[in-house]
Amino acid sequence: MIDKNIIFEKLAKKKTYDFDQVLDNDFAIIADRLAYSSKEKAEEVAQDIGCEGSHEHELEDKVWYMPCEKHILKKPCQAGYEQYGMKMKNGRKVPNCVPIQNSYDLVDGKCPQGFVKKNGKCVKKSSYDKQD
Secondary structure (H helix, E strand, O other): OHHHHHHHHHHHOOOOOOEEEEOOOOEEOOOEEEEEOOHHHHHHHHHHOOOEEEEEEEEEOOOEEEEEOOOOOOOOOOOEEEEEEEEEEEOOOEEEEEEEEEEEEOOOEEEOOOOOOOOOOEHHHHHHHHHH
């Protein structure tokens, strides 16, 4: 399994991706998407996000691999739903789409990131700001 925290740390160091660029020997940003130095890593990520295969791009005289046979340009969920992890469906990992909520129950007395505690519930920060 690829350590996604390492990827996100590398992405966080960059401010915008208006152009293709190599981050290091293992990762590049091409068309605002993460590319990998090995086909195996790209195909592992493809399975994690619910697609198959990989495709190639060339950048700075090196071949980079991206998950899926082609770019997935559509959002993973229909309007009114948001992705909450992945689930298994017919033997494949697919996005777990749940109705968009403005509040959630507390889990171990804590709220998820982007939520604040109010009246024993977790409320989206933007919703909370509008109520006051």
